[in-house]
Amino acid sequence: MAKATIKEVAAEAEVSTATVSRVLNESGFVSEEIKERVMEAVAKLNYQPSAIARSLKQDKTYMIGVIVPDISNSYFMGISRGIEDVVGAEGFQLMFCSSDENPEKEERLLNLLQEKRVDAVVLATAGGNDDTVKSLSDSGLPIVLVDRKLDSEEGTKSLDLVAEDNEEGAARLTEKLLAEGHVRIGVVNGPARVSTGRERFEGVRKAMRDRGIADQPIVFNGGFSTEDGIRAVRKFLQADPRPTAIVSLNNQMSLGVLLEIVRSGLKIPEDMAVASFGEVEAGPLLKNPGLHYIDQHPYDMGIKAGEILLKRIRKEEPEAEPAVEIFRNEVNRIG
Template identity: 75%
Template sequence: MSKATIKQVASAAEVSTATVSRVLNDSGFVSEEVKNRVLEAVKRLNYQPSAIARSLKQDKTFTIGVIVPDISNPYFMGISRGIEDVVGPEGFQLTFCSSDENPKKESQLLQLMQEKRVDAVVLATSGDNDPILERLSGSGIPIVLIDRKLKSLETGSKLDQVTEDNIDGASRLTRKLLEAGHVRIGVVNGPSRVSTGRERYAGVLKAMKEFGLEPNPLVFNGDFSVDDGIRAVRKFLAADPKPTAIISLNNRMSLGVLLEIVRSGLKIPDDIAVASFGEVEAGALLKNPGLYYIDQRPYEMGQKAGEILLSRIRKDEPQSEPLYEVFHNEINQL
C-alpha cells in the first residue's frame, strides 16, 4: 500500500495543501472546524509527514550528533541519556558514534556529521582534532565539548564546555591515599593527548608536592581501557619496590585494576589500596574493599550539555560568548 501524500490529505479535507501544512506545523490561523477536518483526514489516511521535507523547509534535521570514545562505557552512557532526556521532548533525536579513542576515526565521524547536516554536535574528544573542530564551529554548527577539552584551547576556548574539575578531584583522591600513609603509589593514567589524562595526572603530582614528597610516582599510561588497567597492575606488581597503593584515573581502567588484583590473590586494601576516578560498579562485589572513588555525575553533565545545545540551536545565546560548566565531584568510599 502506497503512502498517503499531503495532496491526498488536502483533497480528503477539502482544503489546500498550504492549509494542511499550517495545521501540521501549528503556524498561521486555521479555524477549529477546518483544523478538525484536516486532522481527521490525516488519521484516516495514516499520513506521515516527510522528515526530509520538514528539515529542508525549516533548515533543520532535528538530529544531534554525539561522538564519545566508548558508548558502552557507563559514564558516557549516562551522559548520553542526560542529553537525550533534555533534547528529546523538543523533537530532537541523537545519532551516537564511538571514536574508540582514535583521533583519525573521530575526524571521519565529524566529517560524517557535517555531511548528515546535524543541527549540533556533542563531543568527548580523543584529541588532535582542534583545527577540524574550529572549522566546523566557524561554519555555524554548535559544538559542545563534554568531559574533555581541546589541547590548544584549554584556556580561552571559543567552544562550549561541560567538564569536571579534574585537577582538584584527582588531587583530593590522591590525598586520601597519602593520608593513609601510602608514599609509594602507582598511577594508572590515560593518554596525554587527552585533557583528562593531563589534568588528572597534574592533580596527583599536586597532592604529592603538597605532602612534601618527590612528585615521581610509578606511572602506566594506558588508553582508558579495561585491558590497560590489567597491564598496569602487572607492571606495578613486578616493580621493586612494589607500590602499596594504586590510583586509577578512569573508571574502565579501574575495573581492570580490580580484576587483576583479585586474580593475583591480593586483598584490597590489606595488600594494596586502590582509589578510582569514577565509580566501578563491580567494586561493590568485593568484600570490604575500602575503595575510594570520585562520584562522577554523568547524567547531570549530559543534562547541562542538552540545555546548552537547545540554547545554541534556538540562538538564545550569542556564539561569541562560550558557555562553561564545571562539575565539582565528591569522594566516596565503598
C-alpha cells in the same frame, strides 16, 4: 502500498495542500471544522510527513550528534541520558557515535554529522582534531565540549564546555592514599593526548609534591579500557619494590585494576590500596574493599550540556561568551 502524498490528503479533505501544511505545522488560521477534516484524511490515508522535507523548510533536522569515546561506558551513558532528557522534551533526538579513542575516526564522524545536517554536536574528544572542530564551529554549527578539552587552550576557550575539575579531583584522591602512609604509588592513566589524562596525572604529581615526596610514581599509560587496568596491575606487580597503592584515573580502567588484584590473590586494601577517579559498579561486591573513589555526576553534566545546547540552537544570547561549567566532585570510600 505506496505512501500517501500531501496532495492525496488535500484531495481527500477537499482542501488545498497549503491548508494541509498549515494544519500539520500549526501555522496560520484554520477553522476547527477544516482541521478535523484534514486530520481525518491523514488518519485514513496513514499519511507520514517527510522529515527531510520539513527539515529543509525549517532549516532544522531536530537531530543532535553525540561523539564520545565509548557509548557503552556508564559515565558517557549518564551524560547522554542527561542531554536526552533536556533536549528530548523539545523534540530533538540524539545520534550517538563512538570514536574508540581514535582521532581519525572522530574526524570522520564529525564530517559525517555535518553531512547529516545535525543542529548541534556534543563532543568528548579523543584529541587531534582542533582544526576540524574550529572549522565546523566557524560554519555556525554549535559544538559543546563535554568531559574533555581541545588540545589548544585557545580552541577550548572558543567553545562551550562542561567538564570536571580533573586536576584538583585527582590531587584530593591521591591525598587519601598519601594520608594513609602510602609513598610508592602506581598510576593508571589514559593517553596523554587527552586533556583528562594530562590534568589528572598532574593532580597526582601535585599531591605528591605538596607532601614533599620526591619519589616519582610508577606510571602505566593506557587507553581508558578495562584491559589496560589489568595490564597495569601486572606491570606493577613485577616492579621491585612494587607499589603499595594504585591510583586509577578512569572508571573502566579501575574495573580492570580490581579484577586483576583479586585474580592475583591479593586483598584490598591490605595488600594493595586502590583509589579510582570514578565509581566502579563492581566495587561494592568486593569484601571490605576500602576503595576510595571520586563521586562523579555525569547525569548532572548532561543536564547542563543539554541546557546549553538548546540556548545555542535557539540562538539565545548570540553574542554571549562561551559557557564554562566545571563540576567539583567529592572523594568517597566504599568499605
